[in-house]
Amino acid sequence: MARYANVIVDISHEKLDKTFQYAIPEDIAADIHVGVQVDIPFGSRTISGYVVELTDIPEYDVSKIKPLIGIKAGSVPMESKLITLAGWIKRNYGSTMNQALKTVIPIKKKTKEIRKRTIYLKLNEIQAREKLALFEAKHQTARARLLRELIDQNELDYSVVTSKLNISVAVIKALEEQGIITVSDEKSFRNPVKHLQSKGYNLVLNENQRMVVDSIMKDINDGCHNTYLIKGVTGSGKTEVYMELIANVLAKGQQAIVLIPEIALTYQTVMRFYNRFGDRVSIINSRLSQGERYDQFERAKTGDIDIMIGPRSALFTPFPNLGLIIIDEEHENSYKSESVPRYHAREVAIEYARMNNASVVLGSATPSVDSYYNAKNGKYKLLELNQRVEEKPLPDCEVIDLRQELKNGNRSILSERLQELMEDRLKKGQQTMLFINRRGMSGFMSCRACGYVVKCPHCDVSLSQHNNGRMVCHYCGYEEPVPVVCPSCGSKYISGFKAGTQKIEQMVQNRFPTARILRMDFDTTRTKDSYEKILQAFSNREADILIGTQMIVKGHDFPNVTLVGVLAADMSLHVSDFHSAERTFELLTQAVGRAGRGREPGQAVIQTYDPDNFSIETARKQDYEAFYSQEIEYRQMLFYPPVWNLLVIHIQSVNQNSNDIAAEKLALCCDELIKNLDERVQLVGPADAVVSRVNDVYRKVIYIKTKEYDTLVDIKDNIEKYVKDNPLYKNVSVQFDFNPTSGF
Numbered sequence: 001m002a003r004y005a006n007v008i009v010d011i012s013h014e015k016l017d018k019t020f021q022y023a024i025p026e027d028i029a030a031d032i033h034v035g036v037q038v039d040i041p042f043g044s045r046t047i048s049g050y051v052v053e054l055t056d057i058p059e060y061d062v063s064k065i066k067p068l069i070g071i072k073a074g075s076v077p078m079e080s081k082l083i084t085l086a087g088w089i090k091r092n093y094g095s096t097m098n099q100a101l102k103t104v105i106p107i108k109k110k111t112k113e114i115r116k117r118t119i120y121l122k123l124n125e126i127q128a129r130e131k132l133a134l135f136e137a138k139h140q141t142a143r144a145r146l147l148r149e150l151i152d153q154n155e156l157d158y159s160v161v162t163s164k165l166n167i168s169v170a171v172i173k174a175l176e177e178q179g180i181i182t183v184s185d186e187k188s189f190r191n192p193v194k195h196l197q198s199k200g201y202n203l204v205l206n207e208n209q210r211m212v213v214d215s216i217m218k219d220i221n222d223g224c225h226n227t228y229l230i231k232g233v234t235g236s237g238k239t240e241v242y243m244e245l246i247a248n249v250l251a252k253g254q255q256a257i258v259l260i261p262e263i264a265l266t267y268q269t270v271m272r273f274y275n276r277f278g279d280r281v282s283i284i285n286s287r288l289s290q291g292e293r294y295d296q297f298e299r300a301k302t303g304d305i306d307i308m309i310g311p312r313s314a315l316f317t318p319f320p321n322l323g324l325i326i327i328d329e330e331h332e333n334s335y336k337s338e339s340v341p342r343y344h345a346r347e348v349a350i351e352y353a354r355m356n357n358a359s360v361v362l363g364s365a366t367p368s369v370d371s372y373y374n375a376k377n378g379k380y381k382l383l384e385l386n387q388r389v390e391e392k393p394l395p396d397c398e399v400i401d402l403r404q405e406l407k408n409g410n411r412s413i414l415s416e417r418l419q420e421l422m423e424d425r426l427k428k429g430q431q432t433m434l435f436i437n438r439r440g441m442s443g444f445m446s447c448r449a450c451g452y453v454v455k456c457p458h459c460d461v462s463l464s465q466h467n468n469g470r471m472v473c474h475y476c477g478y479e480e481p482v483p484v485v486c487p488s489c490g491s492k493y494i495s496g497f498k499a500g501t502q503k504i505e506q507m508v509q510n511r512f513p514t515a516r517i518l519r520m521d522f523d524t525t526r527t528k529d530s531y532e533k534i535l536q537a538f539s540n541r542e543a544d545i546l547i548g549t550q551m552i553v554k555g556h557d558f559p560n561v562t563l564v565g566v567l568a569a570d571m572s573l574h575v576s577d578f579h580s581a582e583r584t585f586e587l588l589t590q591a592v593g594r595a596g597r598g599r600e601p602g603q604a605v606i607q608t609y610d611p612d613n614f615s616i617e618t619a620r621k622q623d624y625e626a627f628y629s630q631e632i633e634y635r636q637m638l639f640y641p642p643v644w645n646l647l648v649i650h651i652q653s654v655n656q657n658s659n660d661i662a663a664e665k666l667a668l669c670c671d672e673l674i675k676n677l678d679e680r681v682q683l684v685g686p687a688d689a690v691v692s693r694v695n696d697v698y699r700k701v702i703y704i705k706t707k708e709y710d711t712l713v714d715i716k717d718n719i720e721k722y723v724k725d726n727p728l729y730k731n732v733s734v735q736f737d738f739n740p741t742s743g744f
């Protein structure tokens with residue numbers, strides 16, 4: 001048992017680094033763990049703090065370390081739970097306690113934020129004029145002035161009222177309390193539906209949806225808390241199921257967190273939740289400032305809201321009585337953090353739910369292989385929605401062999417069949433979506449004479465051609481002009497290898513000169529709100545064709561889209577990652593699922609150079625089971641996750657030589673650790689990372705695979721000890737990634 005406890009006394013993001021060390025009295029040592037709130041002597045006072053770390057190493061003169069007084073009496077506050085969770089994250093993913101704490105605890109606002117607030121008149125004109133007469137009679141001039149202005153304008157900017165009308169905050173408060181006005185916050189989606197009060201909800205769940213809701217609610221009402229996986233085809237009504245579950249949980253006086261990938265967190269989605277739950281809902285997204293995020297978390301803590309919707313980080317919302325966590329599109333990569341601690345929101349949600357006696361609901365049309373494996377093994381409960389609402393059929397899907405097209409003399413990026421169908425849609429006034437699989441397709445330039453590829457001088461990757469006539473490195477941002485002749489052999493046959501979205505737009509426009517085309521990719525969505533604007537325009541039928549990257553396949557409902565074309569489906573198969581088949585299947589299935597969500601049935605065309613590939617074939621049939629059974633066989637054969645667990649150790653340094661030595665030594669250390677184990681372990685490396693140099697930092701990796709996750713955690717702990725204070729690792733960073741989902 002540890003002898004010392006490191007305690008923080010102030011839970012604000014900036015002060016997390018500041019811990020104080022206390023000795024742990026032996027008689028209570030068994031009850032002291034990370035997250036416990038304790039009383040401590042602090043100067044001449046007794047105050048309380050939270051234990052964030054246990055250690056045997058004294059930080060200063062032992063005789064000066066005071067013992068802590070004891071465990072603080074009373075209920076366990078929210079902070080305790082989050083700190084305990086941080087401890088769990090640190091242990092299971094590898095990071096410092098500080099990095100873990102900063103992940104779960106929001107940053108307190110430092111600066112006064114600027115908000116656009118608006119004052120609305122709640123009364124109708126007759127009522128308002130009666131009030132006005134009353135204020136005038138009482139000579140309450142400020143109140144009268146504000147009301148007069150509001151009768152005129154109906155709504156006023158808050159800052160205009162306080163500065164221009166010279167009305168004090170107290171007056172505004174008074175009118176608000178009397179129910180004459182409301183003050184609303186425009187930013188942060190707080191109330192985007194100005195006049196829309198919760199109108200009452202009258203959608204009736206169908207039988208399948210009802211069954212899913214009932215079986216989860218039965219468990220919850222019996223006090224059983226599980227993880228559920230809802231596997232439901234696109235358009236099967238999962239979102240309605242989530243909302244029904246939330247309504248039930250709210251009725252029990254509990255709160256809910258809904259995780260949605262940022263890219264799917266559109267106005268459309270948000271509105272559905274607002275329409276049902278009004279302003280009990282709050283949204284966070286990455287565009288909020290730290291202060292605004294902090295504010296939203298405070299509102300959750302004080303009971304101002306019951307539902308938090310947001311991407312990964314919304315998981316750490318400090319609700320006092322959390323009942324349910326929903327993770328929509330659970331297969332999405334964005335649930336895995338790309339920086340230390342590299343946690344997966346799904347796993348952390350399950351742990352956090354366990355701590356809170358809450359339940360977790362995962363949902364997807366194409367569950368991750370990991371989750372489906374867990375569902376099959378009984379770790380999660382599997383629930384299915386196999387039919388689209390109102391029994392709309394899934395789109396009819398064809399695969400076109402691009403090699404055959406070329407043989408037939410068609411050199412266009414659009415196959416004959418796809419052109420024919422697009423023509424038909426244009427005639428009928430229906431919409432088409434063209435999806436470009438950009439994963440693994442970098443738009444690089446190569447020389448057709450000598451094979452030279454234009455690469456970044458700082459990173460081991462090819463540069464991508466951009467429309468501004470420059471070559472850009474996507475890892476470090478390096479740019480150079482597009483070469484006119486080959487830098488290696490001087491040949492002028494140097495050219496871009498694959499067409500980018502913009503080029504494709506031009507080609508489609510040339511083929512269909514009268515068609516109205518919208519394009520959505522990294523370049524067109526760089527400015528704030530442009531993403532929403534494009535979606536909105538397409539939704540309003542301001543365009544016939546939407547061309548885009550994976551951005552366009554996520555969770556949007558365009559009822560008038562009856563044709564989806566996937567231009568080159570196999571590009572993502574050539575990424576060096578054991579998830580490539582899974583990603584390809586998932587992208588294609590989601591893309592195909594965009595067609596026929598309205599009254600007319602949908603059609604999809606998948607163009608590929610590799611029509612026999614099983615992920616393309618199973619996506620065509622929209623057959624998840626067939627895909628899964630082949631894929632899991634492959635994982636089993638090679639001991640990949642989820643069958644075994646995989647730890648990737650990243651070793652990085654600006655000094656190539658130091659990095660090589662550090663990686664070698666670390667591999668030897670791992671070898672030693674593994675020798676003493678009873679179970680089977682596979683060790684690979686050190687090897688160059690897939691991208692072996694980024695921004696002049698050299699990167700090596702070591703892979704360790706074994707069945708038990710905890711074995712990997714032990715190995716990680718030992719490596720941390722080995723690296724700590726070891727001079728070999730002074731300028732070398734060692735980081736851990738458990739069961740990586742991409743880019744390793």
Ligand code: ADP
Pocket residue numbers: 203204205206209232233234235236237238239240241389557
């Ligand atoms: P998913 O989340 O599985 O893609 P949604 O919940 O978005 O599915 O439902 C698809 C569409 O069907 C939405 O427009 C939704 O409002 C509608 N819908 C869902 N459930 C029902 C129902 N029981 N009755 C009528 N319409 C429904």
Ligand code: ZN
Pocket residue numbers: 447448449450451452486487488489490491
């Ligand atoms: Zn050349």
Ligand code: ZN
Pocket residue numbers: 456457458459473474475476477478694695
């Ligand atoms: Zn670079």
